Every structure is written in structure tokens, then in C-alpha cells.
Amino acid sequence: MELVRACILRIEGTNCEDETFSAFKNAGMHPELVHLKQLTGDAEPRRSLEDYDCLMIPGGFSSGDYVRAGAIFAARIKSKLMNDVIDLLERGGLIVGICNGFQVLVELGLLPGLDDLVTDEPQMALHTNDSNRFECRLTLLRHELEEGESPFTSRIEKGAILRIPSAHAEGKIVFPEEFQDEYLEKMRENRQIVFRYVNPDGERGGYPWNPNGSIEDIAGITNQRGDVFGMMPHPERVFHAYNDPMRKRGEIKAYGDGKAIFDSIFEYLSSRK
Ligand SMILES: NC(=O)CC[C@H](N)C(=O)O
Secondary structure (H helix, E strand, O other): OOOOEEEEEEOOOEOOHHHHHHHHHHOOOEEEEEEHHHHOOOOOOOOOHHHOOEEEEOOEOHHHHOOOOOHHHHHHHHHHOHHHHHHHHHOOOEEEEEOHHHHHHHHHOOOOOOOOOOOOOOOOEEEOOOOOOOEEEEEEEEEOOOOOOOOOOOOOOOOOEEEEEEEEOOOEEEOOHHHHHHHHHHHHHOOOEEEEEEOOOOOOOOOOOOOOOOHHHEEEEEOOOOOEEEEOOOHHHHOEHHHOOOOOOOOOOOEOOOHHHHHHHHHHHHHOO
16 A cells, blocks of 8 residues: 655644644654755755645644744745645645644634635634633544544544643634624534533533633534634644543553544554555
């Protein structure tokens, strides 16, 4: 079977690329750590997004979160790489952004990607958490889609509650006030809302279960086309079970709840080979 090649993109300040690389590799894919400068011809060995099936932007503090988290990383992509990014999607590839990567995809305008709604303004933003603090702890995510519905979570049943850690300062999903209801309705219709923060009963519980104050407790979304996905929590940190603090004492399990996302991506991309 042909390799499923994933570009794990980084710049200065990215700090989750290694565990993201490991998650892609352990899920059967062929990941490569690539610096943005290798894709823009400013560093050797040169690379091209044409050679990848998946573009993954991992977590971290790219460019020190100056201006806004993800803003500078996005500006550098937008200035030199946007055509290659769109070509990857047109070829049937997938794009994933986790935490800082999600912030980059929102800054690029790829999320929420409400294609039939064109506005001059960004369609969404990730603001500073309501607590005004960096929130770092386990979070519980309820899967809002059907099993098999999204290429990013096809292995996860509807209503499943996943234990996936969060660690961020700017994770609050907000929409432009005048479009908020319209956009949320569109996103519900388009099945773009993938995960919501919940309490242990699986209900929407507000803070601290929702660490940032995101509207409707939204934790992860796709674009309207369904080929770009972003989430604030870090599934790569719980690919293996050892990092799952809520694992019952004595419970022997090899993998954490994050593995299903990487397995879903592999299943989708390998089925296209
Ligand atoms: N873990 C991360 O990727 C953090 C993202 C960003 N630096 C923030 O604090 O919001």
C-alpha cells in the first residue's frame, strides 16, 4: 500500500511537533517534520506540499504568540503558501490544526470555512480564555457526529466522551456578534461542530469543564467542506494511555482517547490510495 504522507509543519515556538509526529507514525502514516522555510524555498532540504496527503499544524507558541496566538504563523503561510494549501485540499488531502494549529487555521480563514457566506471580516476568532489565565488540565469532549461521518473522527461513536487534555490561553471561540446566530445555525446544519466540552455526566457544564468560555462549549470544528479540522484540546498527548490522569488505578490499557482521531485520518487517507 502506498505511504500516507503527513507534513507536520513548524516554525519558531512550535512545541508539540514531536508527539504529533509520533501519533501519526504510530497510526501507520509517514510523517515528516517540516519547517515553513523548507516549503517557501528559504531553507534546505526543500519540500513541497504537493508531496503530502495531510498538512498538520501542531500546538505551541509559534512566534511567541505575539499579536495573537497563531497570527504571525498564519501571515507567513498566507504570504507564500496559500495556493499550495488550497491545492492540497483540491487534491483530496486533509488539513488538521491542534491548539496553536487551530488558531493558525482560524487566522488563515480556513475555519470555519462557511463557503456560502462571504464576509470581509473573519468568520470566527479564538479569544483569550474567560479566566484570563492559561488553562492546562484534562478536559472531557463529547463527540457530536455519527461514527463514520467525518474523516477526522470516523472511528468515534456519537456521544462518546473522550478524555483529552487542554493547555492554552486563547481558546475561546467567538463569532462576529451580528453574524453569530446565523453562523452557528449554518455550522449545525453543515454538521461542522465535532466536539463539545462536557462534565463527567456528559452534559455541558460551563467552567471549569469548558476551560475557555467558547460559545456553546464548542471544542473542535470542521470547515463546511469537511476537509479541514481544528480543535483546542491535544489528542496527540493521549495517543498512549500513560498520559491519561483519569485512567482508573490498575486499569491496563495501551492507548488513550486521542488515538481514534489519528486512526480515523489514516483510514480515510489510506482508503484513497
Ligand atoms: N498548547 C498550545 O498550542 C497553546 C496555544 C497558544 N500558545 C495559547 O496559549 O493559546
